[in-house]
Amino acid sequence: MSSDAHVIVNLDVPGPVISRHLYGHFAEHLGRGIYEGFWVGEDSSLPHRDGIRLDVVEALRALQVPNLRWPGGCFADEYHWRDGVGPREHRPRVVNSHWGDIVETNHFGTHEFMALCELLGAEPYVNGNLGSGTVQEMSEWVEYLTRADDSPMARLRRENGRDEPWRVPFWGLGNEAWGCGGNMTPEHYAHEARRYATFCRDHSANRLTRIATGAPDDDLRWTRALMEALSCLGCQKEPTNVFQAISFHYYTHAGEGIQSSPARGFSGDEFHRTMRTALDIDRIITAHTAVMDAYDPRGAVALVCDEWGTWWRAEEGTNPGFLEQQSTLRDALVASIHFDAFHRHAARLRMANIAQTVNVLQAMLHTSADGGLVLTPTYHVFEMNKGHQDATSLPLHVLSSPTVSVDGDEFSAISISASTTGSTALVSLSNLSADAPLPVRVELRGRAAGIRRARILTGDAADAANTFTEPTRVAPAPFDASLDAGALVATLPPHSFATVELDLA
Incomplete structure (x- = not known):
């Protein structure tokens, strides 16, 4: 060699366009990602806009963040949106059983998230509760966010201080239905996804991209079941337009599985094992694409990797359920490997969301309560690579x-x-x-x-x-x-x- x-x-042979949404982000109610990350509250001495921390916003605006996924993750399938609207002093407290078993104040809810997206210039990706919620609850949340007339949910939104509807282009139909989202089989979830998607309406001028939650890693049973819910194998018909995208999740580790090794102090072999695991993303995207091509040769249905990144043991001295880890050059190279693969597969892969944006897993930023803010090596990869957004591969x-x-x-x-x-x-x-x-x-x-x-x-x-x-x-x-x-x-x-x-x- x-x-x-x-x-x-x-340079003169154009390939598919690299959607800017491949550079998306993820903010879950997990550890210090929302609270102490994005949200410091209206009484904070730190510079903020209605409780949203402004130095975090300024740093992320430099990345041209195209979309932001919220409120989860696993938290999405135990989140009931009505708990997070209206006067904060009247919002109920709930237990965040997935992440640290702590009490959630619901001070950061729908209006706060939409205000954050507006400050960032990012398009909202709202993940609905299919696991413990109801079809009616999810349907009414879409109406609350996006309907312009005097419907019941539009009136409720106005009562809570927002006259005009928001534009919400991306909508998640639950999260990780194979695990924390309900421990379902692929076939059962496919039926549920069709049912929920049917009642997530396009209101007013808003048009939803409904994203069905799919596989862990390369479990192609999920992709096949979801595609069979939309089309038939080899029939060359256009897929039924019930949901418009299928997601999968992929986390990188050093070979022993997630949360198994520390973020720092690794050996050269551990570094190389991490690179090998990261490179496997190409094989996994190729496999999902092959299944989707069989049912949808014209590429109408998008593939979405809405959770990716490294997952190490939590930093010593932190709550293990908060998933705080240091970000190193190794993590930065995991990001660069993923983006190279995303660019190669841009014809089918049209959105991706790193896990996560602030203080959690492979974060862009680390913050402290006294006003400290650090740009991680992964942040710099996003910034150096932002010229690929909406460019031609x-x-x-x-x-x-x-x-x-x-x-x-x-x-x-x-x-x-x-x-x-x-x-x-x-x-x-x-x-x-x-x-x-x-x-x-x-x-x-x-x-x-x-x-x-x-x-x-x-x-x-x-x-x-x-x-x-x-x-x-x-x-x-x-x-x-x-x-x-x-x-x-x-x-x-x-x-x-x-x-x-x-x-x-």
């Missing part, structure tokens, strides 16, 4: 690459993707080796190109992280990349991620 990576990018071919070996398996040391907006292109590259630099030569074919900007994200160790005392230990820096006879030439340090922005002639 070659000692360097040799790649061809065809470009086909590429890895002709040769060094490989990484772990436990007798081998995988390529390079992960790469590229896109164009017409006059510009963005190339994203990752070195998945923990200890070896990676010389790269990327032939740019079809159009003349010049380098506008090149940046790199790396550090002195694979478990380097940003903390409140060292907030910029891992941050983007200028990258030494050049053009040689129409080829992009650079050397990626170990455990690094880089982006190169190109001007095209």
